[in-house]
């Protein structure tokens with residue numbers, strides 16, 4: 080795995096929904112490809128918003144990606160060839176087991192860019208992103224725009240409740256797009272509703 084003499088880096092791109100995390104991830108991937116680097120994009124297989132073979136931003140940008148069901152599958156995909164840059168989207172779905180894997184990859188010379196939610200629907204931190212933020216060389220914390228007042232939004236909440244609100248999805252943090260969730264500022268965040 081040691082392609083470069085120097086170790087890689089861990090970069091984290093995080094925030095609530097609608098903050099542009101995937102867009103920022105894809106921007107970095109495009110730059111790396113222009114520079115001639117070897118790049119792989121891995122998404123969690125759970126995110127089927129746009130099909131599992133693509134990482135797409137809400138703004139409409141998309142690039143082909145490989146889908147991994149869990150950390151072991153991610154490790155296997157990442158280990159198939161030496162990578163200069165590994166981009167991981169929807170990282171919150173991989174759970175705490177993601178931390179040692181990205182540490183290993185970075186130590187072996189790969190720059191790992193991890194994008195994912197750092198905040199849950201109830202307003203609490205969403206591991207493993209907070210831990211990854213602590214361990215990273217570089218953290219980009221993005222905010223969205225509050226749908227009520229337009230202020231910086233560090234939270235998101237569900238707008239659809241009732242029989243269609245799946246408890247597992249809610250616990251995981253969310254699958255779905257703009258129709259089911261809204262970005263909210265601290266003043267307008269109502270986690271209980």
Ligand SMILES: [Zn+2]
Nearest residue numbers: 225228264267
């Ligand atoms: Zn607001």
